[in-house]
Amino acid sequence: MSPNDRVVFENVSKFYGDVLGVNRVNLSIPPGITSLVGPNGSGKTTLMNLMTGLIRPTRGHITVLGIPCDQPEELFRYVGYCTQFDTFPKGFTGYQFVYSYLRLYGCAHGEADELTWKAIERVNLVEAANRKIAGYSKGMRQRIKLAQSTCHGPSVLVLDEPLNGLDPLVRAETIALFRSLAEDGMHVIISSHILHEVDAISDQVILLSNGYVVAEGQIKGVRSEMLDHPMQILIRCNKPTELAAKVFAQESVVEAQIHKDGLGLLIKTRDADRFYLMLNHIAKNGVAIESVAPADDDVNSVYEYLIGSEEAPR
Amino acid sequence: MNPLWTTQILAVIRLELRKTFFSRRGAWIYFLALAPAALFTGHSLIQMQTHRPCDFGSDTNIFATTFQLFYLRLGIFFGCVGVFMNLFRGEVLDRSLHYYFLAPIRREVLLVGKFLTGVIATSVIFATSTLLQISGMYLHHGWRVVSDYLVNANGISHVISYLAATVLACVGYGSIFLASGVLFRNPLIPAGVILIWESINSFLPALLQKFSVIYYLKSLCPIQIDPQAGSFLAVLAINADPMPAYIAIPGVLLVAVLVLVVAALQVRRMEINYATE
Numbered sequence: 001m002s003p004n005d006r007v008v009f010e011n012v013s014k015f016y017g018d019v020l021g022v023n024r025v026n027l028s029i030p031p032g033i034t035s036l037v038g039p040n041g042s043g044k045t046t047l048m049n050l051m052t053g054l055i056r057p058t059r060g061h062i063t064v065l066g067i068p069c070d071q072p073e074e075l076f077r078y079v080g081y082c083t084q085f086d087t088f089p090k091g092f093t094g095y096q097f098v099y100s101y102l103r104l105y106g107c108a109h110g111e112a113d114e115l116t117w118k119a120i121e122r123v124n125l126v127e128a129a130n131r132k133i134a135g136y137s138k139g140m141r142q143r144i145k146l147a148q149s150t151c152h153g154p155s156v157l158v159l160d161e162p163l164n165g166l167d168p169l170v171r172a173e174t175i176a177l178f179r180s181l182a183e184d185g186m187h188v189i190i191s192s193h194i195l196h197e198v199d200a201i202s203d204q205v206i207l208l209s210n211g212y213v214v215a216e217g218q219i220k221g222v223r224s225e226m227l228d229h230p231m232q233i234l235i236r237c238n239k240p241t242e243l244a245a246k247v248f249a250q251e252s253v254v255e256a257q258i259h260k261d262g263l264g265l266l267i268k269t270r271d272a273d274r275f276y277l278m279l280n281h282i283a284k285n286g287v288a289i290e291s292v293a294p295a296d297d298d299v300n301s302v303y304e305y306l307i308g309s310e311e312a313p314r
Numbered sequence: 315m316n317p318l319w320t321t322q323i324l325a326v327i328r329l330e331l332r333k334t335f336f337s338r339r340g341a342w343i344y345f346l347a348l349a350p351a352a353l354f355t356g357h358s359l360i361q362m363q364t365h366r367p368c369d370f371g372s373d374t375n376i377f378a379t380t381f382q383l384f385y386l387r388l389g390i391f392f393g394c395v396g397v398f399m400n401l402f403r404g405e406v407l408d409r410s411l412h413y414y415f416l417a418p419i420r421r422e423v424l425l426v427g428k429f430l431t432g433v434i435a436t437s438v439i440f441a442t443s444t445l446l447q448i449s450g451m452y453l454h455h456g457w458r459v460v461s462d463y464l465v466n467a468n469g470i471s472h473v474i475s476y477l478a479a480t481v482l483a484c485v486g487y488g489s490i491f492l493a494s495g496v497l498f499r500n501p502l503i504p505a506g507v508i509l510i511w512e513s514i515n516s517f518l519p520a521l522l523q524k525f526s527v528i529y530y531l532k533s534l535c536p537i538q539i540d541p542q543a544g545s546f547l548a549v550l551a552i553n554a555d556p557m558p559a560y561i562a563i564p565g566v567l568l569v570a571v572l573v574l575v576v577a578a579l580q581v582r583r584m585e586i587n588y589a590t591e
Contacts, residue, residue: 016587054415054586070582076418083416085588087409090333103325104417106318149416 004066006030007051007156007187012060014046020211021046025060027206027216029189033182035198036191037299038208038307044191045084047208048158051189052081064156076105080149084160086141088133094120094144095129098151105152119151120144122177124170138165146174156187163192175201199299209307220297229305230254230268232295233275238288240265246282250275266295322419326427327434334397334435339404343396346389347443350380355450362454370455370463377451378537381476385447386483386531387512390440394487395505397436401428402581403495409588421581429492429574436484444480448473468536475536478559482534482566486527489570493577496584520555527569530562 007029014021022043036044049055051062053069062069065078088097098119102112120129123143128136133144142165149157159178163171178201182188192198198205199219207215207222215222237243243265244256252271259266269275272294279292296302334340354377361368405411414424452460463469490508494501512528523529533556557565 049586052416054412056583056585072415073418073420073423076416081416083412085409085412089329089410089413090337090408100325100329101413101417103328104322104414104419106321106325106418108321 006065007189008063009047009051010061012050012057012062014050014055015058021055022050022208022211022213025213027213029187029206030204031182031185031187032203033178033188033190033201035202035205035299036189036208037195037198037205037303041210042208043211044208045160046211047206048081048083048160048189048191052076052079052158054081054083076154077152078155079158080152080154080156081158082142082145082149082160082162084164086138088141092133093130094125094133094136094140094147097133097144098148101148102151115151119147122150123147124173139167139170142166143170143174150181154186156189157181159188159190161191163197171197195298195300195303202299205299205302207303207306214306215302219299219302222302229296230270231272231297232266232268232301233272233292234259234264234266234295235279235292236264236290238263238290239286243282243287243289246287247275247278250278319420319423322423323427323430326414326419326424327431330401330428330431331435334401334431337400339400340396343393343439346393346396347439348446350385350389351443351446351450353450354380354447355453358450358453368454370452370459373451373455374537375539377447378535379539381444381447381479382532382535382539385440385444386479386535387528389443390436390480390483391487391509391512393440394432394436394484394491395502398429398432398488398491399495399501399505401432401492401495403501406588412586415584415586421584422578425492425496425574425578425581429488432488432492433481433484436488437481440484441477441480444476445473448476472536475534475559478563479531479534482563483527483531485570486530486566489573489577490527493573493580496577496580524565525569527566530557530565530569533557533562534559 007027009025009027012025013023025043025047036047038044046055050057051064051069053072053075056070064075067075067078069075089100092100095116099112099116102115103109105112107115117126117129120126123146125140125143125147128140133141136144142162146159146162149159157178162178163174166174175197178188178190182203190198190202202219204216204218205222206213235243240258240262244258244267247253247265247267248256250269252269252274253267254270255268257266258264267275276292279289296305402411405414415421452463460469464473491501491505494504494508498504512526515523515526515528518526538556
C-alpha cells in the first residue's frame with residue numbers, strides 16, 4: 001500500500017501555548033475503520049483537527065492521501081469532517097446547511113440539489129430537511145452534520161464522537177453506514193468514548209493518553225503484545241474442576257478459576273497459542289468442551305491494562 | 315464556463331449577503347446610515363411648513379460639511395466597523411467559521427468573497443442613504459430648482475462624486491476593518507487607533523497623509539469646506555493639496571489591495587480554536 005493511500009503523521013506535536021495537545025505522534029492509517037480511543041483531554045480531537053488542517057502542528061508533518069493538510073482547497077475534495085462543534089451558520093435549515101456546502105465545493109445548483117437530497121436521505125432526515133437547524137434535537141443535528149460531511153463522496157471521513165446523541169436505532173443504522181463506507185475502501189476515522197461500540201466496528205484502534213499514542217493496530221494484535229498481562233480465556237465445559245487440575249499442570253498457565261456459575265473455567269496464560277493446542281489434547285480425554293473464547297482481548301480490557309481503569313471511558 | 319474560484323466567490327457572497335443584510339446584530343448600521351437622511355428630510359419638511367426655503371448654496375454647503383465631517387468620518391467608518399469586522403471575527407465568536415474552513419476553497423478566495431459581500435452590503439446601504447440625504451436636503455426647493463441644479467449646474471457630477479466617495483469609503487475602510495477582524499482578537503482597539511489616525515490626517519506631514527483613506531476621499535468630494543465658515547471641526551476637512559480623481563480612486567484601491575494581501579496571508583495561517591476566544 002503506497003503512502004498516498006494513507007493518513008500519515010510524521011513526528012507530529014501540537015502545543016497550545018504551554019499546554020500539550022499531542023506529542024511525537026507517528027501514525028500511518030490505512031483504509032477501513034480506525035477508532036481513536038482515549039479519555040477527555042487525551043488528544044483525540046486535536047489529532048482530528050490536525051489531520052483536517054483546522055489547526056497546525058507545532059512540529060512534524062501530516063499528509064492525507066499524500067495531500068498536505070495546509071491545502072484545504074485540495075484536501076477537502078477527498079476529506080469530510082463531522083466535527084464536535086455543535087454550532088451552525090445562523091438561520092440555516094438542514095437542507096441549506098448541506099446545499100450551501102456543496103455550492104462552496106463548486107457544484108452547480110442542479111448537482112448540489114441532487115447530492116443534498118441523497119445525503120439527507122442517507123441519514124433519514126428528509127422530513128426535517130426544510131426546518132431550521134436551531135429547532136433540531138441533538139441527534140438530528142448530529143445526523144445533519146454527518147450528511148454534510150459525506151455529501152461530496154469523500155475518500156476519508158473523519159468523525160468526532162459521531163454517535164453522541166443518537167438513539168439506539170439510528171446508532172445501529174449509522175454504524176452500518178460506517179461499515180459499508182469502509183467496505184467500499186474509504187478511510188473512516190472515528191473518535192469515541194463508547195468502547196464496546198468501537199470494539200464492534202473498528203478494524204484498528206489508536207489508544208491515546210495525555211497526548212501520547214500508547215498503542216495502535218488491530219486490537220487482537222495489540223493485546224497479544226502485552227506480555228505483562230496474561231491472556232484470559234473462558235472455557236465452557238461439563239467438568240471444570242477436572243479441567244482445572246489438568247490445565248494447571250501446564251507451564252504456561254498462571255491462574256485458573258472456576259466460573260461463578262460452576263459451568264466453566266477462566267484461565268490466565270502467557271502463551272495462548274500453546275494453550276489452545278494443549279486444550280485439544282485434553283478435550284480428547286473425557287472433558288466435553290462447549291466453547292472456548294478469549295475473555296480480555298477487547299478494547300475495554302486493553303484500554304484498562306494500558307491506561308488504567310480510573311480514567312477509562314465507558 | 316466559470317472557473318472554480320468565481321463559482322466559489324459567488325457561493326460565499328450568496329451565503330454572506332443574507333446574514334449581512336438581515337442580521338439583528340447589524341440593525342444599528344441602518345440607523346447610522348439613515349439618521350442623516352431623516353435629519354435632512356425633517357429639515358426640508360419644516361422649511362416647507364414654515365414657507366421659508368433656505369438658500370440653495372447654504373444647503374449645499376451644509377450637506378458638504380455633514381458629508382465630510384459626519385458621514386464619511388463617523389457614519390460610514392463605524393458602519394464598516396460593524397459589517398467588516400464581523401465577517402471573520404463574528405464567525406469566530408459564533409463558532410461557525412469552521413463551516414467555511416472545512417470546504418475545498420482557498421482561504422484567499424474566501425476572504426475575497428467575504429470582502430465583496432461587505433462592499434456590496436455597505437455600498438447599497440450607504441449609497442442609498444447618500445441619495446436619500448441629497449433628496450431630503452433639496453426637497454423643499456421644489457422640482458424646478460432641483461432639476462435646474464442637476465441639468466444646468468454641476469448637480470449630476472456632484473451626486474456622482476458623493477456616490478463614488480461613499481463606495482470608495484466602503485472599499486477602503488472595509489479592507490482595513492476586515493484585516494483588523496482577522497489580525498486582532500479585539501478589533502475595536504485598532505478601530506479606535508484608525509479613527510484617531512484618520513481624524514488627525516490634516517495635521518500630518520504630506521507623506522504620512524497618503525497612508526490613510528480619508529486623504530483620498532476628501533479629494534473626491536466636489537465641494538471643499540471653507541474652514542472660516544464652519545466650526546473648528548471644519549479644520550479637519552481642510553484639503554490643502556487636493557488630488558485629481560484619477561489618482562485618488564486608484565489610491566484608495568491600492569490601499570485596499572495592500573491591506574487585503576496582509577489579511578490573506580493571515581487567513582491562510584488561521585486556526586480554529588474557539589476555546590481560546
